[in-house]
Amino acid sequence: MFETVIGLEVHVQLNTKTKLFCSCPTSFAEQQNINTCPTCLALPGALPVVNRKAVIKAMRFGYAVNATVNHISNFDRKSYFYPDSPSAYQITQLYRPIVQNGELFIDLKDGSKKRIGITQAHLEADAGKNIHDGNISKVDLNRAGTPLMEIVSEADMRSADEAVAYLKKLHSIVRYLDISDANMQEGSFRCDVNVSVRPKGQQRFGTRVEIKNINSFKFVASAINYEVQRHIEAYEDGIYGDEIIQETRLWDTDRGVTKSMRGKEEASDYRYFPDPDLRPLIVTDEMIAEAKEMPELPDAKVKRYVNELKIKKVDALIISSDKELAQFFEEMLKSGASPMTSVNWLNTELLGRLNKSGYSITESPVSGKKLGELVSKIDSGTINGKAAKDILNVLMEEDRDIDELIESMGLAQISDDGAILQIIDDILSKHQDKVEEYRAGKVKLIGFFVGQVMKASRGSANPKKVNQLLRERLQ
Numbered sequence: 001m002f003e004t005v006i007g008l009e010v011h012v013q014l015n016t017k018t019k020l021f022c023s024c025p026t027s028f029a030e031q032q033n034i035n036t037c038p039t040c041l042a043l044p045g046a047l048p049v050v051n052r053k054a055v056i057k058a059m060r061f062g063y064a065v066n067a068t069v070n071h072i073s074n075f076d077r078k079s080y081f082y083p084d085s086p087s088a089y090q091i092t093q094l095y096r097p098i099v100q101n102g103e104l105f106i107d108l109k110d111g112s113k114k115r116i117g118i119t120q121a122h123l124e125a126d127a128g129k130n131i132h133d134g135n136i137s138k139v140d141l142n143r144a145g146t147p148l149m150e151i152v153s154e155a156d157m158r159s160a161d162e163a164v165a166y167l168k169k170l171h172s173i174v175r176y177l178d179i180s181d182a183n184m185q186e187g188s189f190r191c192d193v194n195v196s197v198r199p200k201g202q203q204r205f206g207t208r209v210e211i212k213n214i215n216s217f218k219f220v221a222s223a224i225n226y227e228v229q230r231h232i233e234a235y236e237d238g239i240y241g242d243e244i245i246q247e248t249r250l251w252d253t254d255r256g257v258t259k260s261m262r263g264k265e266e267a268s269d270y271r272y273f274p275d276p277d278l279r280p281l282i283v284t285d286e287m288i289a290e291a292k293e294m295p296e297l298p299d300a301k302v303k304r305y306v307n308e309l310k311i312k313k314v315d316a317l318i319i320s321s322d323k324e325l326a327q328f329f330e331e332m333l334k335s336g337a338s339p340m341t342s343v344n345w346l347n348t349e350l351l352g353r354l355n356k357s358g359y360s361i362t363e364s365p366v367s368g369k370k371l372g373e374l375v376s377k378i379d380s381g382t383i384n385g386k387a388a389k390d391i392l393n394v395l396m397e398e399d400r401d402i403d404e405l406i407e408s409m410g411l412a413q414i415s416d417d418g419a420i421l422q423i424i425d426d427i428l429s430k431h432q433d434k435v436e437e438y439r440a441g442k443v444k445l446i447g448f449f450v451g452q453v454m455k456a457s458r459g460s461a462n463p464k465k466v467n468q469l470l471r472e473r474l475q
Contacts, residue, residue, distance in 0.1 A: 001199070001200040002197050002198065002199055002200060002228075002231075002232050002235065003158065003197070003198055003199070003200050003202075004158055004159060004195065004196075004197055004224075004228050005155050005157075005158070005195070005196045005197070005198065005205055005206070006155065006157035006158065006159075006160075006162070006163050006193065006194065006195050006224060007152075007153050007154060007155035007156075007157070007194040008151075008152075008153045008157070008163060008166065008167065008191055008192070008193055008194070009150060009151070009152050009153070009191070009192040009194070010150070010151045010153075010167070010170060010189065010190070010191050010192075011148050011149075011150050011189075011190050011191075011192075012148065012149045012150075012151065012174055012179070012180045012182065012188070012189055013126065013146060013147070013148055013180055013187070013188035013189070014053075014054050014057050014058070014147040014148065014149055014179055014180055015057075015178070015179060015180050015181055015188075016051055016053045016054050016057070016147055017053075018051060019040055019051065019125070019144075019145035019146055019147065020048075020050070020051050020054055020091075020123065020124075020125045020145055020146065020147035020148075021039055021040070021048030021049060021050065021051070021091065021125060021145055022037050022039035022040050022048065022049070022145060023037070024036060024037050024039075024040055024145065026146050026147075028129075028140075028142035028143040028146065029142075030142060032131075032138070032140040032142065033140055033141050033142060034142065035142045036141050036142065036144070039145070040141065040144045040145035041086055041141060041144075042086040042087035042088075047277050048091065048275075048277055048278060050075075050278065050281060051147060052287070054123060054147040055098065055123070055281065055283065055287065056287055056290050056291045057149070057177075057179040057180075057291075058098045058099060058121060058122075058123050058149050058179075059098065059099070059283065059287065059288070059291035060177055060179060060291045060292070060293075060294055061099065061121055061149065061151075061173070061174070061177060061179060062098065062099035062102060062121060062291075063291060063292055063294065064173055064177055064294060064297060065099075065102035065103060065104050065118055065121075065173070066102055066103050067099045067100060067101055067102030067103075067118060067121070068099070068100045068101045068102075069098065069099055069283075069288075069291070070096060070097065070098055070099070070100065071282065071283050071288075072096070072280050072281065072282050072283075073093060073096050073097055073098045073122075073280070073281045074093065074095060074096045074274060074275075074278075074280050074281065075091050075092070075093055075123075075274070075275045075278040075281065076091075076092055076093060076094045076095060076272050076273065076274055076275055077089040077090070077091060077092075077272065077273055077274075077275050078090045078091075078092050078094070078124075078270045078272055079270055079271040079272075080270060082127065083130060083137070083139050084127040084128035084129060084130050084139055084141070084144070085127045085128070085144070086128075086141065086144065090124060090125060090127065091124060091125045091275055091278070092122060092123070092124035092125075092150075093122035093123055093124065094122070094272050095272075095274075097120045097121065097122035097123075098121065098122060098123055098281070099118075099120055099121035099122070100119070100120045101117075101118070101119070101120075102117070102118035102121070103115055103116065103117055103118060104116055104118065104166070104169055104170065104173070105169075105299070106162060106165040106166050106169050107165065107317060108162070108165070109161070111313075114156075114162065115156070116153055116154065116156045116157065116162075116166050117153065117154030117156055118151060118152070118153055118154070119152045119153065119154055120151075120152050121149055121150065121151045121152070122149070122150055122152075123147065123148070123149060124148050124149075124150055125144070125145045125146070125147070125148070126143055126144065126145065126146040126147070126148050127143070127144060128140055128141040128142070128143050128144040129141075129142070129143050149179075149180075151170065153166065155194070155205070159224075160220070160221040160222075160224040160225050160228075161221070163193070163220060163221070163224055164217050164220055164221050167191060167217060167220060168217060168321065169298070171184075171189060172298050172320075172321050172322065172323070173297060173298065174189070175323045176295055176296075176297055176298060176323050177294060177295070177297075178295075184215045184216055184217075185215065185216075187215060189215075190213050190214070190215050191213075191214050191215075191220055192210055192211065192212050192213065192214075193210070193211040193214060193220060193223060193224060193227075194208050194209070194210050194211075195208070195209055195211065195224055195227050195228065195231075196208045196209065196231070197228055197231035197232055197235070199235075206231065206240075206244070207231075207240075207244045207245065207246055208246055209227060209231075209244065209246065209247060209248075209249055209258075210247070210248045210249065211223050211224075211227060211248075211249050211250070211251055211258055212248055212249070212250055212261065213250075214251055219251055219253060222251070222256060223251040223258060226256065226257060226258055227249070227258055230243075230244075230258070231244055245263075246263070247260055247261070247262065247263050248260075248261045248262050248263070249261055298320045298321065301316070301320040301326060302316045302317055302320045305319065305320065305339075309333075309339040310339065310340070311339050311340060311343050312343075315343045315347060318347060319343070319346070319347070322361065324360075324361050324362050325346075325361050327368070328346065328361055328364070328368040328371075329342060329343075329346055329368070330368070331367065331368025331369050331372060332345075332346065332368050332369075332371055332372035332375060333372065334368075334369070334372065335368075335369050335371075335372025335373050335375075335376060336372065336373075336376045336379075337371075337372040337373075337375035337376050337379065338375070338379050341375050341378055341379055342371075342372065342375050345371060345374070345375050345378075345388075345392075346371065349389065349392060350364065350366060350371060350392070353392070353393075353396055357396070365395070365396055365397075365399070366392065366395045366396060370395060370399075370402070371392075373402050374388055374391060374392060374395070374402055375388075377402060377406070381462055382406065382412065383406055383411050383412065384460070384462065384463060387406070387409075387411035387460070390409065390411065391405050391406070391409070391411065394409075410460070411460065412460065421469055421473070423453050423457055423461065424453055424466070424469055424470055424473055425473070427452045427453055428473060428474075431448075431452070434448065439474065446467070446470065446471070446474075450463070450466055450467060450470060453466050453470065454466065
């Protein structure tokens with residue numbers, strides 16, 4: 001039996017308007033090399049100046065994960081030569097980062113929670129972008145100097161599922177804090193996976209392999225599972241020491257395998273030393289106060305939904321995991337919709353239609369306010385669930401007034417006892433044989449009678465009233 005050991009390094013691109021050490025815009029999806037200056041081009045004599053907003057965003061993250069936010073931190077140079085790094089070094093934080101010793105808790109499938117330690121989160125400048133065009137390689141430095149926050153976890157995860165749960169929780173927190181758009185497809189939230197395997201009971205870690213720049217939760221899980229299997233097979237074949245070496249590998253999404261990229265560097269290979277152009281970063285009381293201003297985070301939202309709104313924890317976890325989904329849900333509640341009915345109509349009815357159409361919640365043609373109004377009509381007994389589904393189908397295509405739709409489509413629910421009893425009496429008179437069977441003890445026939453009444457009323461009769469009045473008449 002073997003145990004998997006996983007640690008993650010996540011690079012989060014901070015959503016500041018300007019770069020980490022200069023005033024160039026961070027909107028790099030423009031003409032190549034237009035958003036550059038002597039500082040991000042590393043021209044002689046150009047000096048860096050720290051972006052205050054980037055520091056506050058990193059501090060806010062630190063407070064959100066119960067970390068120590070260092071009031072004095074330092075910047076260091078990480079030396080390496082690559083074409084997309086004109087200075088031949090990266091400015092980062094190794095020895096005294098802005099954030100240390102944090103934690104977050106993930107929800108496991110058995111309903112329990114697990115603590116994942118966060119070693120540190122530090123600020124660093126991003127590199128540029130290499131563009132390979134046939135036999136020619138080009139460098140675009142629009143991205144060079146963009147502020148990154150690298151979040152380094154402890155090696156506390158023991159499966160791909162735990163790693164993905166940690167990543168999703170981290171992704172959610174970053175977006176709630178509004179410190180990054182965390183768009184994985186565009187590279188503003190990317191992950192390096194460190195994975196090793198050891199025999200059960202062994203305290204010493206196995207040989208660690210790093211898998212670089214994975215940009216989806218699905219690929220993270222696939223890469224970990226592939227690499228774990230490769231390590232275990234090497235153990236079982238007796239070639240672990242020869243086959244598994246400390247190295248950096250890449251995930252091949254087409255073939256579903258990892259492949260060797262380069263030998264894994266140690267800290268000494270980068271020749272870290274304090275950046276001589278940047279004095280110690282000292283945060284002010286004003287910066288601390290600003291960093292501590294934060295919204296309600298996912299864990300607190302789940303607790304409130306369960307304790308105050310009385311919805312199931314599994315539903316609360318789904319809704320709170322996405323910032324926009326939670327905002328949509330709360331817009332529904334502001335329209336007067338009940339929490340329990342809102343959960344069902346959001347998670348099942350609306351999201352089902354959005355997924356089928358390829359829309360996200362932010363692209364929904366039906367607003368939270370409008371869906372809340374529809375749910376309120378169900379709560380009040382104005383329409384039943386079937387009618388509401390018909391109306392929602394119309395709203396997915398065009399924005400219409402709900403009251404007008406109810407009237408024009410003839411969907412108002414009949415709740416008047418007299419009108420329903422008239423339909424019931426007509427049905428019972430047509431099915432006297434089944435009435436006798438029911439009274440003789442075949443009580444399951446109640447479903448038949450309910451169906452007949454609903455059919456006769458074209459689905460407009462109040463089902464609760466139908467059940468109540470039918471039982472009274474049959475008795």
